[in-house]
Amino acid sequence: MKTLGEFIVEKQLDFPDASGSLSALLGAIRLAAKVVNREINKAGLVDIIGSAGGENVQGEDQQKLDVYANEKFKAAMEARGEVCGVASEEEEEFIAFQGTKSKNGKYIMLMDPLDGSSNIDVNVSVGTIFSIYKRISPIGSEVTLEDFLQPGYKQIAAGYVIYGSSTMLVYTTGNGVHGFTLDPSIGVFCLSHQDLKMPTQGKIYSINEGNYIKFPLGVKRYLKYCQEQVPEENRPYTSRYIGSLVSDFHRNLLKGGIYMYPTTASAPEGKLRLLYECNPIAFLAEQAGGKASDGERRIMDIEPTELHQRSPYFVGSTEMVEKVEQFLSECDRFEAP
Numbered sequence: 251m252k253t254l255g256e257f258i259v260e261k262q263l264d265f266p267d268a269s270g271s272l273s274a275l276l277g278a279i280r281l282a283a284k285v286v287n288r289e290i291n292k293a294g295l296v297d298i299i300g301s302a303g304g305e306n307v308q309g310e311d312q313q314k315l316d317v318y319a320n321e322k323f324k325a326a327m328e329a330r331g332e333v334c335g336v337a338s339e340e341e342e343e344f345i346a347f348q349g350t351k352s353k354n355g356k357y358i359m360l361m362d363p364l365d366g367s368s369n370i371d372v373n374v375s376v377g378t379i380f381s382i383y384k385r386i387s388p389i390g391s392e393v394t395l396e397d398f399l400q401p402g403y404k405q406i407a408a409g410y411v412i413y414g415s416s417t418m419l420v421y422t423t424g425n426g427v428h429g430f431t432l433d434p435s436i437g438v439f440c441l442s443h444q445d446l447k448m449p450t451q452g453k454i455y456s457i458n459e460g461n462y463i464k465f466p467l468g469v470k471r472y473l474k475y476c477q478e479q480v481p482e483e484n485r486p487y488t489s490r491y492i493g494s495l496v497s498d499f500h501r502n503l504l505k506g507g508i509y510m511y512p513t514t515a516s517a518p519e520g521k522l523r524l525l526y527e528c529n530p531i532a533f534l535a536e537q538a539g540g541k542a543s544d545g546e547r548r549i550m551d552i553e554p555t556e557l558h559q560r561s562p563y564f565v566g567s568t569e570m571v572e573k574v575e576q577f578l579s580e581c582d583r584f585e586a587p
């Protein structure tokens with residue numbers, strides 16, 4: 251059995267001139283994940299459920315666990331000193347760490363500290379998503395917004411923690427996707443899913459069909475296609491929607507499938523945030539042989555302009571994402587379904 255710590259060090263050897271700072275950063279994420287996991291596991295017994303009483307920059311009601319996870323991951327990053335700044339779903343502006351070691355940190359991190367907030371109170375699996383870049387600004391200088399507005403293909407590392415029936419940490423540094431399961435009896439993440447590959451075709455689709463009326467025409471046609479009786483093509487597909495991006499993506503990564511959050515009436519730009527939801531999950535998807543787009547463009551090629559910008563999102567098995575892109579490109583969104 252190999253632990254995450256051992257795996258990180260082993261993989262560092264692949265880079266002869268590595269300084270060890272990325273390994274240390276991943277170690278800090280591992281620690282914060284355990285601390286947040288401990289709190290989630292006893293949610294309902296301690297005062298960690300429900301609203302924190304404030305709103306985040308997205309206008310969403312901040313949950314106590316959103317705030318708790320945000321504080322724990324921020325603190326772990328600042329303490330380790332490899333990261334010079336953090337941007338988070340729960341913070342309007344990016345945070346530039348002021349400590350001497352942090353100021354000389356090579357990396358920046360973007361995060362969704364608690365993904366699937368609507369599921370916290372009902373004991374359904376939630377997650378944490380992280381994305382790591384090399385800073386653009388000179389080492390030792392002030393961190394800038396440009397450090398955070400980098401296109402997804404420049405990510406150095408990305409991953410998520412899923413707090414579910416078991417707790418897992420899944421990440422990539424551009425050399426495949428690897429999954430580690432937390433063994434609660436020893437408090438250690440152990441390698442359980444090495445080199446994950448997403449099936450190129452699956453039979454699961456994940457979308458909030460409650461928004462159907464306002465979906466783009468191409469998406470409506472794709473849903474019809476998914477539900478048609480064509481046994482020789484494994485259709486109809488099965489609908490599964492947990493309502494936590496991390497959990498829906500994780501299932502589709504293992505079994506094959508597609509997650510979609512298109513534009514809707516209440517989300518004309520899409521709902522998911524490009525920098526700390528779409529890009530990190532896209533990096534994982536592509537590293538596992540899958541695909542991620544906004545319906546037309548490769549998500550990781552999009553040049554970001556704002557910290558909290560949103561995007562329509564289609565991610566999963568390559569053939570399924572290409573199919574919905576095809577329907578979207580064929581349709582004038584105002585044509586009848």
Ligand SMILES: O=P(O)(O)OC[C@H]1O[C@](O)(COP(=O)(O)O)[C@@H](O)[C@@H]1O
Binds near residue numbers: 362364366367458493
């Ligand atoms: O309730 P909806 O509109 O279907 O949205 C669910 C989606 O929104 C999210 O909860 C957004 O993430 P946060 O919970 O981090 O804000 C995704 O995890 C999920 O896939």
Ligand SMILES: [Mg+2]
Binds near residue numbers: 364365366527
């Ligand atoms: Mg989220």
Ligand SMILES: [Mg+2]
Binds near residue numbers: 362
């Ligand atoms: Mg969140």
